[in-house]
Amino acid sequence: MLSNSLGLQANAKNLININTLDDLSLLEKLGDEEILILGAGTNVILGDYFNGTVIAVHLKGIEIRDDCISVGAGVDWADLIEYCLINKLYGIENLTHIPGSVGAAPVQNIGAYGVEISSFIDSVECFNLTKKKLETLNNHQCQFKYRESIFKLKDFVILKINFVFDKSFSPNLSYPSLNKFLNDHSIDVTSLTPRMLSDSVKNIRNSKLPDPKIEPNVGSIFKNPIVRSQDLDNEFLAGHRWDQVDGYTKLSSARLIELIEPELKIPDTLRLYENHSLVLINNGEASFDEVISVLNQIKSKIFKKFKIKLEIEPEIISS
DSSP, X not given: OOOOTTOXXXXXXXXXXXXXXXXXXXXXXXXXXXXXXXXXXXXXXXXXXXXXXXXXXXXXXXXXXXXXXXXXXXXXHHHHHHHHHHTTOBSOGGGTTOOSBGGGHHHHTOEETXXXXXXXEEEEEEEETTTTXXXXXXXXXXXXXXXXXXXXXXXXXXXXXXXXXXXXOOOOOOSHHHHHHHHHTTOOGGGOOHHHXXXXXXXXXXXHSOOTTTSOOOXXXXXXXXXXXXXXXXXXTTTSEEEOSTTEEEEOXXXXXXXXXXXXXXXXXXXXXXXXXXXXXXXXXXXXXXXXXXXXXXXXXXXXXHXXXXXXXXXXXXX
């Protein structure tokens, strides 16, 4: 069965494990079959059967290269956070407690509490499936945007990521809920340490998001939509919207879902998490079709009621 944090039953025709760079020779022999690059499976919704080849990268190790920290794609994200805290490398404390592997981070350009990982990526070492050769893409070539990158094209197998972290600690406290947590817990920002910030983020995430190992889920199921400010009433979603540059506003998908939740028909195998409506939980034996049906319901009802299009955040891999 293919690993996935939503706990769906899924299998594939072929599986290639990349444990060392020598295993890349297996990729050179691939034909025209469909390819799926799968990390820890924390951001995918898998169909029952993938009629192609799944590539799983297990490269471990963290090493210092000049001013960069080179990290294997198979390293657990939590292990990188801990490594940075111990070795006084700063900047990604706000990304604490995000599930998955390091190799998945550039694909989605993961972000949380005002920080995106693309701000710290110098380059990405990968295998180009089209050209059948190793390549290193610099930050600009990765084409990072909000939850986007060139790696979503699936032409590259990420092997290592080279990061440049800050050598001095300057906490990013721009996110309102993070500030609120610090205030509510009487944490003085002038004495805030990287470990304290990381622990605070972990506590916030634990209060909102269930552990996928206990309650199977893929985290946020929809991106927060960004719309033209002029298209919104001034009071619409007050307290759940954030002004962006150039006349745009980001809206809370979670709040939009809360407003239509009573209208949804959700099977017993699934439920929206009680503490955060953006999280869909597999209660047990949920099917791919049931998951997609619920997501389509949400999209349809929100568009009908508010004329706002939601975009699904996890990648959908149908059979």
